[in-house]
Amino acid sequence: MAKNTIESTVTIATDSITIDSAEQLIPIESVQKILNRSRASVYRYANTDPAILNPPFAPKCLNAEIRNDKDDPLMFHPNEVARFAKDVLGIKQVTIAVAPPAETETNRLLQAILSELQAIHTLLVSQQEAQKRVSES
Numbered sequence: 001m002a003k004n005t006i007e008s009t010v011t012i013a014t015d016s017i018t019i020d021s022a023e024q025l026i027p028i029e030s031v032q033k034i035l036n037r038s039r040a041s042v043y044r045y046a047n048t049d050p051a052i053l054n055p056p057f058a059p060k061c062l063n064a065e066i067r068n069d070k071d072d073p074l075m076f077h078p079n080e081v082a083r084f085a086k087d088v089l090g091i092k093q094v095t096i097a098v099a100p101p102a103e104t105e106t107n108r109l110l111q112a113i114l115s116e117l118q119a120i121h122t123l124l125v126s127q128q129e130a131q132k133r134v135s136e137s
Contacts, residue, residue, distance in 0.1 A: 025065055025075035034081055035089065045084065046074060060088055 026034070032042050047061035054066050062084040064074040085091040 024078070026078055026081060028074050031062070031076050031081055035085060048074070
């Protein structure tokens, strides 16, 4: 089975987490920095079990996202990290900010294609409505 490599851009400040998208998962190294704990501590906090690939939700643990294979790395949803930091560790201020990705040539091209397709769709809908009015007359 091929391993999925997930690129993660996580910016960490003393009171906030900035990620590229709301659904981006955070690797354990970033969780370590966010919680200001050692890697070993984060593994102790994590809801893992060698006998169970995806253990059920545990409110006193840091719950990782569902994995497909026991060798997949632990990845965490930003909301789960924030919940754990507030509810279990008592960190009062945890802010997760979603920063838009940097504008690239690919993004600009895709936006241009989307605009063109939307214009074509609008034109087709207006032509269908005009044809329907003519046929009803």
